[in-house]
Amino acid sequence: MSFDLGLDGKRALVTGGTRGAGAAAARALAAAGARVAVTARTVPQHGTGTIQYIAADLLTAQGCAKVAEEVIATFGGIDILVNMLGGSSAPGGGFAALTDEEWQKEIDHNLMPAVRLDRVLLPSMIAQGAGVIVHVTSIQHELPLPESTTAYAAAKAALSTYSKSLSKEVTPKGIRVVRVSPGWIETDAAVALAERLAKDAGTDYEGGKRIIMNSLGGIPLGRPVKPDEVADLITFLVSPRAAAITGTEYVIDGGTVPTA
Structure with missing residues (x-):
């Protein structure tokens, strides 16, 4: 039996796709036949033929708008959006070390880029009646480390809840929304x-x-977990092979979360 994922010619955008699991996801999608755009603040000067690069700061509304405009102009639309961007710069020290500024940084890094890109790219998906959005969350929203990841975990929990609500709104319009929750990569x-x-x-x-x-x-x-393992899961989930999967969260953590 062939296990062709049916991604030939699909148009995909991967945020945070120049390093780590994001880069692995971009490579996996391209290898499966998709046309891939990758965005990050710093990108290679030239694409690879199957991967195009867009330099933008997705921590700003202007950066998200720029990426959306370039993707639509380059591809004429979008079929797959993988929101990989995330991370934390918050200091250790528990709740007392988290100023309003630190909290805002975590929200701006881990929630708002996905919200903004969805808002500007979803209309084209809805118009064509098809599309897939993957939001990469984290097991930290279930297993936060009080010393160091409280704000990051809370922002990822917000992303997870937003994703569930979005899936209920847009799945009837042909758009699947799936969450992938990695452990330590x-x-x-x-x-x-x-x-x-x-x-x-x-x-x-x-x-x-x-x-x-x-x-x-x-x-x-x-x-x-290895970056390629996260990428392989994402590539399957955005494919027609996963056409009945939406609104759910897939944990890939080697068993770290101790409950089902």
């Missing part, structure tokens, strides 16, 4: 963190990984 940044922790603790890289896994309460799989 072994990106370059994660490797650097593990190496730093390992050095501070006088251990090796595997020991550094164990420090991180222990802070999460353990990962039954015994390792972080």
